[in-house]
Amino acid sequence: MVQGNRKIFLSEQEIPREWYNIQADLPKPLPPPLNPATNEPITPDMLSPIFPMNLIEQEVSTERWIKIPDEVLEKLLLWRPSPLCRAYGLEKFLGTPARIYYKNEGISPPGSHKPNTAIAQAYYNKVFGTKRLTTETGAGQWGSALSFACNQFGLEVKVYMVRVSYDQKPYRRIMMEAWGGRCVPSPSPDTHAGRVYLKDNLDHPGSLGIAISEAIEDAVNSKNTKYSLGSVLNHVLMHQTIIGLETEKQLKIAGEYPDVVIGCAGGGSNFAGIAFPFIRDKIHGKDIRIIAVEPTSCPTLTKGPYVYDFGDTARTTPLLPMNSIGHQFVPAPIHAGGLRYHGMAPLVSRLLQDGLIEAKAYAQLETFQAGIHFARTEGFIPAPETDHAIACVIDEAVKAKEEGKEKVILMNWSGHGVIDLASYDAYLSGKLHDYIMPDEDIEQLVCELKRC
C-alpha cells in the first residue's frame, strides 16, 4: 500500500561536481553579443567594468564540463541535492497512465531555483576581489536569492527593486533584509538614472529596465563593486544545470528516462537548468521532447522573432541574439513576475531555432487552475511561474491518457508560491483575467524590432 518511491533523494556525496556547458554541444555556435554603437562583437574586456573576469570567462567558454568549486558545493549543500518527486496524487486525479516527476526547487532558503546561480556568482566575485554586488529585481525572487548568497560569502549587496513591487509586496524586501541585504525602491535618488525619473514623478512606479540601469550605473561607479544578473546569460544558465544533472541520477535510480521535459521560461534559467542535460542526449540522437512554457501575455518564444535586441529597456546592454518581443515591451500585469521579460536567453533562443526544443504559451487562468490542481493533489503550493509548467504537464498527461500511452513526464517545480498567495486569492475569488497579446500588437513590435 505505502508507495516507497514518492521522493528520490541523492546523498550529499552524490551531488554533481561539474556544471554542464551546452555551448560545447550546440549544432551551431552562438552568435556573439554586439556592441550597439559599432555592431561589432563585444570582447570580454568590454564586459569587465560590470562583471568579474572569472565569470566573463565562463560566459564565453566552450568547455563541456566546468568544475564546481568546493566552496560553492558546500553552500549548495545547505539545501541540495533537491528531491525528485513522483506526483502520484496528480496522476491519480488525472487518471493518466503517464508517470509524472517533479524536481522540487522550492526547498531552497529563498524558495526557488535562483540561489543555484546566486551562490556561484557570489563566490566567483568574492574570489575576484569584489566586495559589493548590485542587481535589480522585479517581484523579488532574484533579489532575495542574491542577498542570501552574498550573506553566505560576506559580500555587501544592494538591490534596486521596482517600486510598485517594493510597495505592494514587502515580503521579498524583508527577506533580503533578514539576510542583511540592502533593498531600495527604484527609481531611487541614489543614481543619475533614477533621479531622471524621480524629477518628473516622485511616485514613479518604476520598471525592470530602470532598475537594471540603476544597478549597472552603481556597479560601474562604485569601488570594488560588480553587477549580477539572475537569468539570460550563458554562465547563469550553466549554473542551473545542476538541477538536470541531479535529476538524471535520480531518474536512473528510479529506472526511468523522460519522454517529455517541461519547464517554464521567463529569462530561461530554470528551463535551462532542467533541460540542458537532456538536450545533450537529444543532440546525440535520443528521442525526447523538451518544452519551454511561457505566458500568452509575454509570448517571446511562441511569437517573437529571433533577432538582435537590447537586454533592457534603457538600451544599456549589448545587443543579444535572441527571441524578443522588443525591449520597449510593457508586460501585462500577470502574477508570474518572473515570466514578464521581453527577451529570452540566447542559448534557449538558439535551441528553438535549431528545432531542439518546442515552446508553448498558456493564459493566466489556466495556469492558476493547474496550480490549484497541484496543491490539492500533491500538497505543495507552486509559484505562479511554476503553474505554467504544471499546465503543460497536465496537457501532456491528458494526451497520454487519450493515447493510452505510458509516458514519463518530467518537470522543473521551480519554486513555491507561499509569498504569492495573494495571487491565488485573486484567482479563487474570480478577480484574475487572461491577457493574450493580439497578433497586431506582435506584428507592430516585430516591425519596430527590425529597425533596431
Place this chain on the structure above:
Amino acid sequence: MVQGNRKIFLSEQEIPREWYNIQADLPKPLPPPLNPATNEPITPDMLSPIFPMNLIEQEVSTERWIKIPDEVLEKLLLWRPSPLCRAYGLEKFLGTPARIYYKNEGISPPGSHKPNTAIAQAYYNKVFGTKRLTTETGAGQWGSALSFACNQFGLEVKVYMVRVSYDQKPYRRIMMEAWGGRCVPSPSPDTHAGRVYLKDNLDHPGSLGIAISEAIEDAVNSKNTKYSLGSVLNHVLMHQTIIGLETEKQLKIAGEYPDVVIGCAGGGSNFAGIAFPFIRDKIHGKDIRIIAVEPTSCPTLTKGPYVYDFGDTARTTPLLPMNSIGHQFVPAPIHAGGLRYHGMAPLVSRLLQDGLIEAKAYAQLETFQAGIHFARTEGFIPAPETDHAIACVIDEAVKAKEEGKEKVILMNWSGHGVIDLASYDAYLSGKLHDYIMPDEDIEQLVCELKRC
C-alpha cells in the same frame, strides 16, 4: 573541504511505522481530565460528541507502540522523512565546540510540524465516518495544516480564525482556501457563541477561546461533524513523535547521541514530537537534558502552577491537569502566535513535575535576534516560535564553548518564517518590544486558579 554530512536523509522505506506513546513509560500515570460540573473523571463516552471513538481510544491508550496506518504513512511521505541538518554555519559563527543538529519540519506543505497530526486525525475521522471537521486557529498554522489534511482525505473543513488575525494576516486564510478549506473570522454569525459577541460589537477582534467555543458548538450541532485540536491532547502529541523517532535513526547514522534536546513549547506538541522518544531513554537511565522553551510573556511552565484548569477561555472543555497561568489569561501581542496558550499539554506538564524535563523562558527580542543569527548562518528563516528554541540552542552552545565541552545539541526546527516576515520587519526596524509578566500578575493569576 566539502562537508558530506550537512543533512542526514532517511529513505522512505526507513520511515517509522509506529508512534511512541509515552503514557506507557510515565513514572506516575496521568491524572484523568475531570468533568467541571461534578469533579468526576471524564469517560470516553463523554468525549464522543466531539471526537471520533478511534481517536478517543488513542487518547487514553497506554500501549507503548501504536501502528501508523499505511494510509497515513502514504500521505506523510508527501514530505517525510524530514532531513536532520547539522548547523555548521551557526556552530562556526558561535565558535562553539558543540555539534548542533536541527530537524527541519519546515519542509511540509503548510510549513510546520502541524500536519503530522492533522493527517492522522483526518484519516481516523474518515475511517470513523466523519464527513466534516471543525477547528479554531489563531495565527493560522493549525487551520492551514488541517485544511491540507482534510483535502488529502476528501473531508470538508471549517476553520474559525480569530478575527484580528483573519484581517491582519490573510496569507494563512488564503492557504486554507487554496486547499479547499473554509475559513471564517471568529466571532462569526454562524454560531450562538459567536453571535453573543457580535451583538455587542460587530468588529469584535475575537480570541482563541471564542473560536474554540464556536468550533465545538458547530461540531456538536452539525451532522457527521467532529472537532479537531492541533495540540495539548495526548493523541496529538503522540502523532508528533514521528519527528523524534526519525531523528533517533538519523543520529544513529551520524554516530551521535544528543546531550541536550530542545524544542519550543506552546501547547506542547512540537516539543513532545522531538523530545518524547529521548525522554524514554532518560526514564531508562540515560543522562540527557530535555528543555522546553517558552516566551516570558506566557510563562506557563516556568511560572504557572500545576493545577486542574479549563483548556479554553469559555470553560467549555473538561478540566485538564496541567501547568497553567489561568484560562482567563490574555496573552501579550508577541509574534510567536503558537506560543500564546495559557496552559500546557498534560503530558508535558506531568514530565516537568517528575523532573524529566526542564523549562526556560526567553523574551521576544532575544528570540528574534537568535532567528536572524540562524537565517544569516544556515540560510533558512525560522518561524517566530522556532526562534525560541534557537535562542536556547545558542545559549547552550555558548555554554559548551565556555566549558570547552564537545556537546551534541538537538533542536526541533518546527517551521519556517516565510509567512511571518512582517514580524522580522518589525524587529529589524526596532519596533518590537519585550513582554515579561510581572511576578504580581502571576501571583494574582495563580490565586484565581486555586479558586477554579
